[in-house]
Each structure stands twice: as structure tokens, then as C-alpha cells.
Amino acid sequence: MTIDETGLKSLMLAGLDGDAASHRALLGQLSGRLRAYYRGKLARIGRGAVEAEDLVQEAILAIHLKRHTYDPAEPLTPWVHAIARYKLIDFLRRTRTSVADVPIDEADNIAAHDDNVDAESTFDVRRLMERLPKNMRCSIEAVKLDGLSIAEAAKRCGISEPGVKMSIHRGLKTLAAMIARETQA
């Protein structure tokens, strides 16, 4: 039941340097742990697995968008836990459940088994993306879904390369906000 701090941290550091495979592995492993964490928390207040999956995806997006806030001098686990816990409290406030109903525990309890990788969340990112402004949608589709390079995406969307990068960043942030709104029960 112990979280692999060293392994995850080295994946995180490689991901910060731009190594996509490491980043993918990191998010994959963390999503399993987050799933177990949120299911445990939500089960205690009678919420289902779908809501847990929404939270997993919110937390994964936050971890991705806020990865520049990780200080490599510090261990990774507390940073992840702080985000996971913040998103949980935020979710409970949005869905008007008293925070007092949920026991919030200490940093090391994120580690747990992952039993159902196939769970789906309530929202569909592709459907949400249709609501994004054109440049953001085009940039994310080109680079993140179709795997084009920044230069190819710039040509396809008819904007500059820095414009593509900024559109992706802003678009993901907007998506995260939409997901948060979408999961309001």
C-alpha cells in the first residue's frame, strides 16, 4: 500500500522536461491511485463510481495544468495529495455536501489498488470541446488528438506556432473549467 515516491517522482521530472512517455506513465499510474482514493471517499457518503471518475479526471487535468508548480526539491506525493484533496473539497462544495461528512486524512493514504480502469466519467471531452472557441478547438484536436506537430497544427488552423501553444494551454484550462461545471450535481 505504499506509493512509489521515487519512481513517480522520476517520471514527473522527466515529464517536466518534456518526455511524453514518462508523463503518460505518470498520469496513468496516478489516475489509478486517485480512482481508489476518490471511490473510498465518495463511498462513505453514498456517491457512486461515476462521480469518482469525474473527480479523477478533474484531478488529472489539474495535475497536468499545474505541473509547473511542483518544486523538485520536495517529494511528489504531498503535492499530488494536496491537489487531490483540494479537488475533492471543491467538488463537495459544488455539490453541497458538508465537508464535515468526509474524513480527510493524511498524505500517504492515496496509495491504494486500482480495480477498474475502464470506468467512464459522465462527460465527453469531445462534446465539451465543441464549445471551445475555434482556435483552441482546432489546436487541441490537431496536436493532442491527431498528434500533429506544432508547425503542422499552425498551418492547419491558420494561426502562428506560439498561437497554437497558447491556444492549447488556454483550451485545456477552459476544458477543465467546463468539466468542473459539468459535474455540478
Added chain:
Amino acid sequence: MKTDELVTLLSTNLEPVDRRSIARTIYFALGAGSIVALGLSLVGLGVRADLTTAHAFMFLVMKLAFAFGIVGLALVYLTKLARPGGERKTPSFLVIMPFLVIVVLAAISLALAPSSHWEKMIVGDQWLECLISIPIIAIVPFAISMWVVRRAAPTDLARAGAFAGLAAGGVSAMAYALHCTDDSLPFIAVWYGGTIVLCTLAGAALGPRLLRW
């Protein structure tokens, strides 16, 4: 949508990240806030006329040292508290040091003076101006700090807000010191210290509302 698809989406064509951007942005924000505060103080209030005298200069330096100490400490903590989980292992009691020092110095200077001077030393001539000016000058630095701190994703919003307020109050006190002609340690302790504490409390109160991300 499956979480796995989201993970794939986020990892495709990953961009490297600048790890030092948090500290740099916060320093930059406070720098910009200081410029605005200085401008407001110089244009709105003007530099004190007697700055060429040694006495006035000495007190200006003292006020600046007090404010600098606060801003410096606030910055150290703010760069930690702005990050997720930054409140962990960050005992922030050290931040009362500048206040403690000024209160002790003020007490000594009161003890050395005859009690008939005490009221003048504490209340000064412009206590009301000080009480109003420092929070007003602090507004812009506070807004800029809150904006950058929010983007960094703090998870203890009240504490992060308090430290943004503290830093803004310190910056504002630096700017106001250029104008202020009340030269006594008890005055600095009560009115500078008090208004900076006020800014801190305001930050703590506004943090949970303004810093949500």
C-alpha cells in the same frame, strides 16, 4: 470519456515546463506592485520635504528596513504557499519577527522618554493619513499578488491570501514611508505595523473567495 483517453490526450506532444516560473512570477508581480505603489505615493502624496536632514533620513531608513523585512519574509513564504501542498511543513511564525523587533524597539524608546511625550510619540501628527494611505496604496500590489498566486494553485487559500496581503502591506508601507513625517518608533510600530496586519487580515479573509482555482 475514459480516463485513459484523457491521459493520452494530455501526454501527446508534451511541452517542457519552466520549473522556476512560480518564484519568478511572484517576484515580478511584487516588483510591478512596488512600482505602482511608489508612483501612487510620489504623485499622490509627494516625498517628505525634510529628507536632507540626517534625522529624517535615519527614520526613513528605519521604516524601509521594517517594511523590507516584512516583504522579504512574506515573499519566501508566498513562493511556498502558492503551490499545492505548500502549507505543509511551512511554519510561518517567523514572519512575526519584524513586528516583534519594532514593538520591542518602540517599548524601549517609550521607556527612555518622559511619559508626557508618549501620546505625541504614539499618535504622531498624521496617524489617520497613515491608517488610510497604507491600505489604499496596498490595493494594486495586493491585486497583482493575488492574481499570480491564484494561477499557481494554492491549497490553503486563507494562508496564501494572508501572505499576499502581508507582502502588499509591506510594499505599501515602503512607498508611504517616503512621504510620512512622523518620526518615532512607537508610531511605526502602531500605525505601520497595525495597517500591515490589517492588510494581512484582509488577505486572509479574501483568500478563500479570490484564490479558488
